[in-house]
Amino acid sequence: xxxxxxxxxxxxxxxxxxxxxxxxxxxxxxxxxxxxxxxxxxxxxxxxxxxxxxxxxxxxxxxxxxxxxxxxxxxxxxxxxxxxxxxxxxxxxxxxxxxxxxxxxxxxxxxxxxxxxxxxxxxxxxxxxxxxxxxxxxxxxxxxxxxxxxxxxxxxxxxx
Amino acid sequence: xxxxxxxxxxxxxxxxxxxxxxxxxxxxxxxxxxxxxxxxxxxxxxxxxxxxxxxxxxxxxxxxxxxxxxxxxxxxxxxxxxxxxxxxxxxxxxxxxxxxxxxxxxxxxxxxxxxxxxxxxxxxxxxxxxxxxxxxxxxxxxxxxxxxxxxxxxxxxxxxxxxxxxxxxxxxxxxxxxxxxxxxxxxxxxxxxxxxxxxxxxxxxxxxxxxxxxxxxxxxxxxxxxxxxxxxxxxxxxxxxxxxxxxxxxxxxxxxxxxxxxxxxxxxxxxxxxxxxxxxxxxxxxxxxxxxxxxxxxxxxxxxxxxxxxxxxxxxxxxxxxxxxxxxxxxxxxxxxxxxxxxxxxxxxxxxxxxxxxxxxxxxxxxxxxxxxxxxxxxxxxxxxxxxxxxxxxxxxxxxxxxxxxxxxxxxxxxxxxxxxxxxxxxxxxxxxxxxxxxxxxxxxx
Ligand code: FES
Ligand SMILES: [Fe+2]
Numbered sequence: 003x004x005x006x007x008x009x010x011x012x013x014x015x016x017x018x019x020x021x022x023x024x025x026x027x028x029x030x031x032x033x034x035x036x037x038x039x040x041x042x043x044x045x046x047x048x049x050x051x052x053x054x055x056x057x058x059x060x061x062x063x064x065x066x067x068x069x070x071x072x073x074x075x076x077x078x079x080x081x082x083x084x085x086x087x088x089x090x091x092x093x094x095x096x097x098x099x100x101x102x103x104x105x106x107x108x109x110x111x112x113x114x115x116x117x118x119x120x121x122x123x124x125x126x127x128x129x130x131x132x133x134x135x136x137x138x139x140x141x142x143x144x145x146x147x148x149x150x151x152x153x154x155x156x157x158x159x160x161x162x
Numbered sequence: 163x164x165x166x167x168x169x170x171x172x173x174x175x176x177x178x179x180x181x182x183x184x185x186x187x188x189x190x191x192x193x194x195x196x197x198x199x200x201x202x203x204x205x206x207x208x209x210x211x212x213x214x215x216x217x218x219x220x221x222x223x224x225x226x227x228x229x230x231x232x233x234x235x236x237x238x239x240x241x242x243x244x245x246x247x248x249x250x251x252x253x254x255x256x257x258x259x260x261x262x263x264x265x266x267x268x269x270x271x272x273x274x275x276x277x278x279x280x281x282x283x284x285x286x287x288x289x290x291x292x293x294x295x296x297x298x299x300x301x302x303x304x305x306x307x308x309x310x311x312x313x314x315x316x317x318x319x320x321x322x323x324x325x326x327x328x329x330x331x332x333x334x335x336x337x338x339x340x341x342x343x344x345x346x347x348x349x350x351x352x353x354x355x356x357x358x359x360x361x362x363x364x365x366x367x368x369x370x371x372x373x374x375x376x377x378x379x380x381x382x383x384x385x386x387x388x389x390x391x392x393x394x395x396x397x398x399x400x401x402x403x404x405x406x407x408x409x410x411x412x413x414x415x416x417x418x419x420x421x422x423x424x425x426x427x428x429x430x431x432x433x434x435x436x437x438x439x440x441x442x443x444x445x446x447x448x449x450x451x452x453x454x455x456x457x458x459x460x461x462x463x464x465x466x467x468x469x470x471x472x473x474x475x476x477x478x479x480x481x482x483x484x485x486x487x488x489x490x491x492x493x494x495x496x497x498x499x500x501x502x503x504x505x506x507x508x509x510x511x512x513x514x515x516x517x518x519x520x521x522x523x524x525x526x527x528x529x530x531x532x533x534x535x536x537x538x539x540x541x542x543x544x545x546x547x548x549x550x551x552x553x554x555x556x557x558x559x560x561x562x563x564x565x566x567x568x569x570x571x572x573x574x575x576x577x578x579x580x581x582x583x584x585x586x587x588x589x590x591x592x593x594x595x596x597x598x599x600x601x602x603x604x605x606x607x608x
Binding site: 044045052053054057058080152153154 | 352353354355356357358359360361380382383384386387388391392395404406407502505507509515518519522523525526527530531532534536537538540541542
């Protein structure tokens with residue numbers, strides 16, 4: 003792939019969601035650029051990730067920790083394991099800049115996470131900044147906005 | 163079993179153990195709301211949450227709906243969020259500005275920002291009815307007493323009782339240290355709090371704040387894994403560790419570290435871990451900050467302020483602060499088995515932003531509903547809440563490093579793994595379940 007088509011970008015978003023739902027986390031980690039950040043703001047339309055608390059603002063070290071922890075022998079909050087499920091609307095491709103190797107998609111999703119008898123639903127908008135490296139689409143950054151980011155939550159243990 | 167009363171409920175607390183009903187019984191919870199949260203000084207908010215005249219912020223003290231508002235004279239007032247007419251909440255949003263007065267959205271009774279009644283539409287309908295003589299006719303009801311301590315607003319719901327100074331005593335040194343860390347001696351709230359719902363009793367969270375025997379066990383999954391990954395990474399010795407590692411790794415410190423850090427308790431249920439050092443002691447220095455502190459306080463005082471690295475300070479009944487990183491967690495009871503935790507962070511006025519960035523990182527890594535360390539803890543609380551239903555054993559043990567005849571009415575510093583602070587909380591719990599004499603008249607009434 004020299005330049006991705008609109009369909010390539012959209013398929014990528016679907017494939018990522020499927021990986022997360024199937025718990026293929028090591029594969030998912032390989033989708034990321036080394037300096038990629040996963041951001042989940044706390045404040046509605048938050049612009050400052052540094053000096054205001056976020057729900058998540060994680061680099062590759064933290065994401066790796068998160069993924070490895072899920073399988074740890076003494077990770078008691080994952081006994082039994084959580085499962086998740088994404089229902090996604092067709093992504094908008096908002097930016098396609100081949101020359102700059104920069105692509106941005108915007109995707110509305112319903113995210114369901116469950117463990118034991120508990121199950122909750124989050125309405126989210128994911129913004130992916132993507133690029134192409136060695137013919138493969140990679141995540142440069144991902145921002146996940148929760149529709150109710152200001153609500154009180156119990157544990158959200160997986161990655162929407 | 164007959165319902166508990168103020169007289170029988172204190173039987174649930176013994177020096178070395180507490181009955182499980184203090185965590186599970188709806189009557190006990192109701193008594194806590196009616197008495198404990200009325201007689202004690204409870205945290206309301208920070209004055210920077212309502213910086214301008216007419217600014218208000220809504221919250222809860224125990225189960226009471228409350229408004230913190232800045233009055234036209236610049237002072238903070240704390241009012242019940244309840245219209246004196248039919249009970250409608252005056253403010254429903256979390257914060258806002260009401261201008262010069264509150265206006266009830268139901269029938270438009272209006273009130274000054276100190277609660278006094280301002281006007282009632284079609285007032286002649288009340289002429290000769292005696293409304294003026296009723297409590298409701300006066301306006302919105304204020305809480306019993308309010309104190310703005312260096313920007314932190316506390317209130318006592320009861321009209322009479324212990325004074326702020328007598329209630330907190332020397333424990334205020336932790337709040338002082340937190341505020342003194344600003345070269346300007348002032349903090350400002352930074353953004354909204356994390357809001358984390360816990361299906362457990364509020365006291366489990368408060369006890370956990372000085373539970374130094376759980377981090378290396380319950381957090382092995384997060385902190386232990388972090389340390390392992392970091393070791394695999396071949397990080398150069400001379401390169402500063404990533405900030406996230408500085409924050410998470412100390413949770414895996416050995417028992418010895420926690421034993422030596424020490425615990426101090428004060429009368430009335432307050433206490434803190436980290437007398438000698440803490441998990442916050444070894445954070446890297448932020449360029450320029452020490453110089454600003456020296457300029458503001460002189461070198462000796464600056465060193466003294468920054469040399470204090472208290473870990474968690476519990477202000478009984480239901481908040482914890484971390485002085486070295488300017489964090490406050492409010493454990494808001496919503497039911498015997500339901501607690502909302504709101505975790506706030508504050509900016510040190512006139513200090514570098516990197517300090518606040520580290521604090522924001524701490525807050526999201528440790529106290530967010532999306533935080534791995536938070537997941538570890540919540541799992542333990544919720545398992546405990548469920549496990550306490552077991553009839554096989556009805557008492558919860560808080561006996562570590564207990565000695566017969568322990569005197570909790572005096573300050574003491576002990577081994578950092580003692581459960582003395584938990585015993586101290588329950589000692590205060592039993593005390594404040596009944597009204598306390600007001601400070602001025604205490605002598606006379608005794
Ligand atoms: S309920 Fe507030 S004015 Fe009637
Ligand atoms: Fe913990």
